[in-house]
Amino acid sequence: MGNFLAGFLLPLLLLTAALSNWSLISLVDLVAFLLIQYTAPKIGFRFRRQYLLLWPVIIFSLLVFSSQAVYLVVWAVEGYKQSVGEAWWMKLIGFMIIQSWKSPTVIYFLAVQLLLVIVAVLDIHDNRFGLVQWRCSCWSHFLTAIERLGSHLRVTSCLLLPPIQLVAGISHPSWISLPFFVSSCVGLVDWSLTSNFLGLFRFWKALQLYAGFNIVLLYVYQIPLEFSDMLQRIADFVGLFKISSTSEWPEICSAVSLVLFYIMVCVSCITIDLIP
Incomplete structure (x- = not known):
């Protein structure tokens, strides 16, 4: 439980x-x-x-x-x-x-x-x-099913992490999404040369911290604050954007893929193998 x-x-x-x-x-x-x-x-x-x-x-x-x-x-x-x-x-x-x-x-x-x-x-x-x-057998079976589902999701996260990372890097091209794209390229080259699947996760720890920082930064940008013109230009330059009902799909895709990438890195079974 x-x-x-x-x-x-x-x-x-x-x-x-x-x-x-x-x-x-x-x-x-x-x-x-x-x-x-x-x-x-x-x-x-x-x-x-x-x-x-x-x-x-x-x-x-x-x-x-x-x-x-x-x-x-x-x-x-x-x-x-x-x-x-x-x-x-x-x-x-x-x-x-x-x-x-x-x-x-x-x-x-x-x-x-x-x-x-x-x-x-x-x-x-x-x-x-x-x-x-828990005495209730139904609840016990439910928790067991959830744990089994969680183990399958951890394995699935290992397979979905590389495409999610690539989507985070190319869905909304900007300076803040560039590290995801570069890491994906480096990981693909490493995988092709060494035939080691773990090469795709070479920079997982740095990207995990970077993704968390980006999520907080993007969220702060959504808070109803009046930013100065200079801060507004800096935000537009690095690639921050406002999320609303009129947002285009690349922006929505970028925000969703960023959150999914952070969650998948945290729950993925590959995490245990890559802990130094």
Whole structure:
């Protein structure tokens, strides 16, 4: 059960919370997602993660949940009115209001934050007292199936990593995507000369850190901040872009492939073979 909670469900909830709203609060969820993914494959880190990552996730999620709930109450009591200046910095922090009951994003966001607390507490309980012996055979079979599926996905990630890396390098040509393209070319040449499949992952550790940095940088660029003209020119020059409903498919493909590459490197079985 611990592998299912910490290896799949918790990162999925953190990523969902991060993508639900471009803000400083969601940026913290994104950083937590990247750290958990990065440290998950490390042997012996499971007990330390209980104190280094899970407790901060619990505390932060509880603070976000309570703060957002209070903000909704205050917003409702004041008659659904906000000043322009207040709305700007509240949106920057990440506080939301109910725009439409047909799609109440803030309700979904609160539900995700509450689920984060529950999942993290369950994972801490498993770390401290051992795996919970579930009496329900259906749930036991489900966890077993998930673990088997996870082993197959790790093997599949080994095969999909090279094309995903190439897509990240060529889908949106720019200076920040150039290292992925160069590494793919070097890996293909190494593979052709040595017939060693591991040559495709020669720069996996550097690219993993670089991909995480790019994800954070791209996310910060989505936050509703007013950048100076110089910073805007630098961002356009290196290849940063805004993600919206009008974004073209190369930009969407670049962002998705970047996240997939980071996740696949973290969960891939090739990671164990390449750890120095």
